[in-house]
Each structure stands twice: as structure tokens, then as C-alpha cells.
């Protein structure tokens with residue numbers, strides 16, 4: 001097929017949440033380095049800050065008028081909110097693309113949209129622009145979405161009462177078992193399975209991009225390739241493919257650096273539960289006591305508003321706050337990739353969001369996994385059972401369990417083994433983005449595909 005002119009425009013449609021915007025901007029950067037121009041469509045209520053957008057020179061930002069206020073997510077629940085958002089955004093996105101075509105002289109090579117923003121396809125079809133799905137979670141989550149979409153909700157509930165069924169391996173994809181399918185935290189099953197169908201099977205996109213590396217999820221990637229019958233491009237980890245940490249939707253607090261620089265190599269446990277998770281005050285207190293009792297230094301990210309009933313950490317008793325300031329450091333938001341790469345960090349207590357998991361792997365840092373909902377549980381299971389670079393903290397959070405987990409990871413021989421495997425995996429993942437590596441090659445193939453579509 002004939003090669004088109006250089007510098008064609010790619011329109012990116014991310015979900016306006018940190019864990020989605022970050023890999024999208026990194027993907028944009030990787031494609032910009034290959035000669036494409038980048039337009040990012042963002043929502044009115046949650047925009048990339050002007051300081052962050054400065055890290056992406058040449059990117060063009062357009063704002064989609066709010067079709068459904070974010071406050072509706074609480075009322076409707078995440079799955080219904082998503083479906084309604086897709087219904088209500090279709091028309092305004094068509095307007096947005098039509099304006100862009102007028103301004104850009106019809107030169108849009110492709111619309112790359114978050115798999116959750118499938119309203120984008122209607123505009124792509126109308127204006128005959130190729131579209132590509134970007135899945136910002138792991139490939140195995142996409143497999144699960146596909147498997148769930150084919151299930152009957154009532155039958156699944158009955159089947160899952162059978163322990164044998166719970167332990168059954170899904171599609172030969174060991175260690176993925178039926179009990180691991182990410183169904184928790186999304187409300188009733190039927191709408192969830194229906195939305196999975198929308199995401200995976202009702203699409204006409206020409207390809208799927210996934211922020212993963214084939215050394216991490218080769219069986220899931222091969223399964224997807226066969227099942228979807230369109231090219232699947234594993235380009236990750238995108239923060240190294242694009243050499244960019246991505247934008248921050250929150251202000252970074254750098255006050256920790258002086259404290260971290262004074263700590264011994266590999267002694268610090270870094271704790272962050274991502275951009276969305278919330279905790280009860282009681283849980284935070286148990287965590288604090290466990291961390292203090294472990295006698296290991298800790299750097300703890302607590303987002304304002306993430307503790308129920310508190311603005312920040314004022315619910316901690318005064319004597320605990322005092323001990324924390326002697327042994328640890330609490331910040332509101334940190335430059336996570338920089339922290340994980342610091343020589344003093346020996347472990348990462350994470351909620352196992354996919355970006356955090358990839359960032360930990362790239363820095364060779366073993367993990368304590370405390371997932372909150374569906375897909376995070378899947379990532380945690382892979383960390384513990386497949387890559388064996390971390391442990392899961394299950395059940396209620398209580399101080400003894402926290403203390404034990406920190407000691408196992410930072411001090412015990414068991415933790416040493418995890419660290420060695422984490423360093424080994426780091427090398428493999430880093431090799432995948434270098435010349436001749438699988439993600440490097442996949443990016444080359446994607447560029448060829450975008451130039452010929």
C-alpha cells in the first residue's frame with residue numbers, strides 16, 4: 001500500500017483519570033517521536049494541568065463539553081455511568097472531530113481511544129477514519145473482559161458456589177482461575193458482562209494497543225491475537241518506550257527527597273494506593289502501627305480526601321503522628337517513578353494498579369500487594385503467583401499482619417528471593433523496549449500500520 005505524507009495527526013481519547021491519562025500521554029509521546037502530530041481530547045472537568053502539559057510540547061489539546069457530570073458516577077455506579085457516558089458523548093465527539101477535520105485539512109491518520117470510551121467509534125465510522133483501541137490495563141484483563149462477556153450472570157453465580165469451578169483454570173491461561181475473574185467492585189454482574197461485550201465484541205477498530213510487554217503476559221497476548229483476529233500491539237511499559245513519566249493530575253510534593261536521601265540502601269518501604277482508592281481511618285491507623293512496629297523506615301503517600309471522614313491525616317492520634325515523623329515521611333503525592341528508582345527504596349506497598357505494577361517491575365522493586373477491586377486483584381495475583389516478586393496482604397488490615405509483611409519483604413531471605421526475581425524481570429522488560437525487543441518491534445509495526453491504513 002502507498003505510504004502517505006509524514007506528520008499525520010493522531011487523535012487520542014483517554015479516560016480522564018490518572019491511571020488512563022498517563023499511558024495515553026506516553027503513547028502520544030512515542031508516536032510523536034515517530035513523526036505523528038498529537039491531539040488529546042480531554043474532558044472539561046478533569047484536565048491535564050498546564051504545568052504537566054508543558055512536558056508534552058507540540059501536543060494539541062481540545063476539550064469535550066461535559067456530557068455527564070462525574071458526580072453521576074456515585075449515583076449510577078461505575079458500569080452504568082460508563083454506558084451512559086458513551087451514549088451521551090457520541091454527538092459532541094462527532095462535532096469535535098468534524099471541527100478538527102476542518103482545521104487540520106482532513107489529515108487525521110487514526111483515532112486511538114481508551115477501550116472504555118467506545119463512543120469514539122461512531123465518529124471514526126462517519127468520517128471514515130481508522131480507529132484503534134488502547135487498553136491501559138494488562139492484557140490478561142482484556143482476556144477476562146472477553147471471557148466475562150460470554151457468560152450468563154445467573155449461571156455464573158451458581159457455578160461459582162462450586163469450589164472446583166472456582167479453581168478451574170480459564171482458557172488454559174494458568175495461573176488465571178475462574179475465581180480470579182475481575183468481577184468485584186463493579187456492582188451487579190449482568191450490566192458488567194454486557195459492558196464487557198460492548199468493549200470487546202461490538203467494536204470495529206482495526207487494532208488493539210496494550211501497555212504491556214510480551215515477556216510479562218505472552219499467553220494472554222497470543223490468546224487475544226487469535227480471539228480478536230486483528231493486530232494486537234504490546235508496546236509497554238510505555239513510560240520507558242516514551243522515556244516519559246507522564247503528566248500528573250495532582251501537584252507533586254518533593255519534600256520527601258531530603259528524608260529519602262538519608263536512608264540506608266533498600267531499607268525503605270514506599271506506600272501508595274494510586275489515584276482513586278479510599279480507606280477507613282481504622283485501617284490507616286492499623287497500617288501506621290504495623291509500619292512503626294516493623295522498625296523499617298517508610299515513605300507513605302496519602303492523598304487528601306482518601307481517608308473516610310478526614311481532609312487528610314488529622315484523624316491519626318498525636319502520639320502516632322509524632323512517631324511517624326521520627327521514622328517515616330508522609331506526602332500528599334510523589335513523583336512515583338523517581339521514588340521507585342531511588343536506591344533507598346526496598347519495597348513497594350501498592351494497590352496494584354497496572355501502571356504502578358509496571359513501574360515497580362521496571363525498577364526491580366518487590367511488592368506488598370493490597371488490591372482494592374477487580375483488575376487490581378488480578379495484577380496482585382500475577383505479582384505473587386506468576387512472577388513471584390511480591391506477597392499479597394489478604395483479609396482485614398491489622399498491625400501484626402502489616403509488620404510481618406514488611407519484615408518478610410525487606411529483611412527475610414524470602415524477600416531477597418523476590419528482589420532477585422524482580423531484578424531479573426526488570427532486565428527482561430527493559431530489553432523488550434530496546435532495538436530488537438518485542439515492544440520495540442510492535443511500535444515499529446504499529447507505525448507502519450498507521451501509515452498504510
Ligand code: UDP
Pocket residue numbers: 018019020022248272273274275276277301332333334335336337352353354355356357359
Ligand atoms: N502516582 C504518582 N504519584 C503518587 C501516586 C501515584 O505519580 O503519589 C502515579 C503512578 O506513578 C501511576 C499512577 O499514578 O502512574 C497510578 O496509576 P495506577 O494504574 O497504578 O492506579 P490508579 O490510580 O489508576 O488506581
